[in-house]
Amino acid sequence: MSDLRELYQEIILDHNRRPRNFGVPDQSNRTAKGHNPLCGDIVTVYLLLEGNVVKDIQFEGKGCAISIASASIMTELIIGKTEAEALELFQSFHDFVTGDDVAELADELEELKALSGVRDYPMRVKCATLAWHSMAAALDGDGENVATE
Ligand code: ZN
Numbered sequence: 604m605s606d607l608r609e610l611y612q613e614i615i616l617d618h619n620r621r622p623r624n625f626g627v628p629d630q631s632n633r634t635a636k637g638h639n640p641l642c643g644d645i646v647t648v649y650l651l652l653e654g655n656v657v658k659d660i661q662f663e664g665k666g667c668a669i670s671i672a673s674a675s676i677m678t679e680l681i682i683g684k685t686e687a688e689a690l691e692l693f694q695s696f697h698d699f700v701t702g703d704d705v706a707e708l709a710d711e712l713e714e715l716k717a718l719s720g721v722r723d724y725p726m727r728v729k730c731a732t733l734a735w736h737s738m739a740a741a742l743d744g745d746g747e748n749v750a751t752e
Contacts, residue, residue: 674734
């Protein structure tokens with residue numbers, strides 16, 4: 604059990620140290636900024652939506668290791684997914700960390716299990732889900748709010 608804990612810790616630290624898909628993309632057509640005042644986490648998510656498929660997703664921001672690791676893992680999982688699939692993933696992850704549904708996550712979501720420790724800390728759940736809420740908000744946007752920097 605402690606080996607698993609160490610593995611989870613390592614996954615979180617690795618994503619925090621080297622966040623995947625971090626930065627502002629040249630091209631994006633959906634964006635949303637999330638702020639978790641309880642912890643001070645700020646995450647902005649940039650999506651490139653083509654049809655209903657997420658062609659690209661990047662994020663930038665600063666915050667605790669949990670918030671950055673969760674955002675980093677999320678981007679890897681969301682790329683190539685349809686809008687509906689992305690929101691379904693969010694639901695699965697949300698249920699997982701809030702403990703409403705203790706069912707195992709699908710194998711492809713293995714890395715998300717590293718965040719299971721937040722279950723015992725409701726305030727940390729907000730850290731873990733911040734980027735996901737931002738992603739869902741970006742998908743909800745009308746696409747007029749184009750961000751290109
Ligand atoms: Zn946090």
